[in-house]
Amino acid sequence: MSFSLSRREWLRASGLLTAGLTVGQLEPSSAATPDELTQASFVDEFEFVSPPEMPKLRARLLANENPLGIAPSAKEAIIKAADSGNRYAFSEFGQLKQLIATDEGVGPETIMMSPGSSDILMAAADYYAKGGGTILTSAMTYDDLLSRAEKFGAKIVALPMKKDYTFDLEAIKAKLTPDVKLVYIVNPNNPTGTILPTAELEAFCREVSPKVPVFIDEAYIDFYEPAERPKLGKLVAEGKNVILARTFSKIHGFAGLRLGYAIAPPDVLKALKPYTNGEFAVSITTLMAGIASYKDKEWQNHCRAENAKARAYTTKALTDMGYDVIPSSANFILFPIRMKSKTFSNQMFANGIGIQGREFDGQPFCRVSVGTMDEMAMFIDSFKKVVG
Ligand SMILES: Cc1ncc(COP(=O)(O)O)c(C=O)c1O
Known part of the structure; x- marks a missing residue:
C-alpha cells in the first residue's frame, strides 16, 4: 500500500497535520515554523483544536472542497x-x-x-x-x-x-x-x-x-x-x-x-x-x-463551469512553466514537482497557500484543489516564488 493515500496520509505527508493544525481549520499556527510542521507529532485527522490567533490560509486548496460554498x-x-x-x-x-x-x-x-x-x-x-x-x-x-x-x-x-x-x-x-x-x-x-x-x-x-x-x-x-x-x-x-x-x-x-x-x-x-x-x-x-x-441544476452548472475555467487556467499556467500536468476531470490537479514534497508543501503553506505534497515511488507530486480564479492566481504566484 505504498502509493495509496487518504486525506490523512496527504496531510501527514504535507506536514499539515501537526500540533496546532487541524483539518477543520488547516491554518498555520503562528507559533509553528514550516520546519516544525514536518517534525511535530501527527494528530488524529478529526481531532479539533482551536489554538488562538491562527492566521488564515489565503487559499485553502488541500481538501477538494467547493470554493463557492453551498447553493x-x-x-x-x-x-x-x-x-x-x-x-x-x-x-x-x-x-x-x-x-x-x-x-x-x-x-x-x-x-x-x-x-x-x-x-x-x-x-x-x-x-x-x-x-x-x-x-x-x-x-x-x-x-x-x-x-x-x-x-x-x-x-x-x-x-x-x-x-x-x-x-x-x-x-x-x-x-x-x-x-x-x-x-x-x-x-x-x-x-x-x-x-x-x-x-x-x-x-x-x-x-x-x-x-x-x-x-x-x-x-x-x-x-x-x-x-x-x-x-x-x-x-x-x-x-x-x-x-x-x-x-x-x-x-x-x-x-x-x-x-x-x-x-x-x-x-x-x-x-x-x-x-x-x-x-x-x-x-x-x-x-x-x-x-x-x-x-438546483443551475447552481451545479455554475460550479462545474467555474471549476473547469479555474482548472484550465491553472493547467495552462503550469504547463507553460514546463510541468507535466495530469489531465484532470475533477476539482483538483496532480503534477510532478522538482523539489522535495515536504519542503515544497511547507514553503507553500508558509506563503498562505494550502496544497498537498506527496511522493509516489520516489517522485514528488503536488496535488492542488481547484479554488476560485483569484485563489488559483495566488497559487501560481506563490508556486513561482517557491520553485524559484
Ligand atoms: C475519492 C473519495 N471518496 C470519498 C471521499 C469521502 O468524502 P465524504 O465523506 O466527504 O463524502 C473523498 C473525500 O475527499 C474522496 O476523495
Missing part, C-alpha cells in the same frame, strides 16, 4: 428546516431517493443515504474485510476504504496504474482469484483526476461483477458534463453486483454538512447497513438542504 437555495432550505429540527426525518429520505432514482434509472430501494460517502466506504471495508481475503485496486488512489479494510484483516493488492495514470482494468482482471472479496475503483480518481472510458468501465463491471463485487467511488462524478457522465446505475437496475458511492461534499459543497449515498442492489445494501450508523445519522437540515441543492 443559496440550500442555505434557504437549512433555515426553513431548522423549524423541523425537533422531528425525525422520515418521508424526506424518500423524497431525495426518488429524485436520485429517477435520474439514475434505478428504484429508490437501491439507494441508501449516509452522512457523507465515507460512511459507505467504511461499511464496505468492514463488511468485505470480514474474515480476510483480498481487495484489488490500483496504486495511487484514495486510501480510506483500503486502509480500514486492511486493519480489519483484508489484504490489499494495489496494482500499478497505466502510464496515463488510469486504473489498469486488464491487470485487475488478471488478478481475480477466489480470494478476492472486492474490487475498488475511484472514477474520476483521487489524486490523479483521471477518468476511465465509460464503455471500458461498463464492460469491466459486466464481466467482473458476477464473480466479485465492484465498488466504484464516484465522489467526483459531478464534475463531468451531465451528458458525458457514465450511467452505471443501469447495472444496479439489472441486479449486477456493483456498488456506487456518491457524495454531496464536492460539487454541492456539503463537506461540512455531510451527505452521501450508495446505489447498489437491495441485498447488498441490506448486507452493508449493519456496518453503518443508519440513515438517521443524516440530520433533517442537511437532508432538506440536499434536496434543494440536488434540484
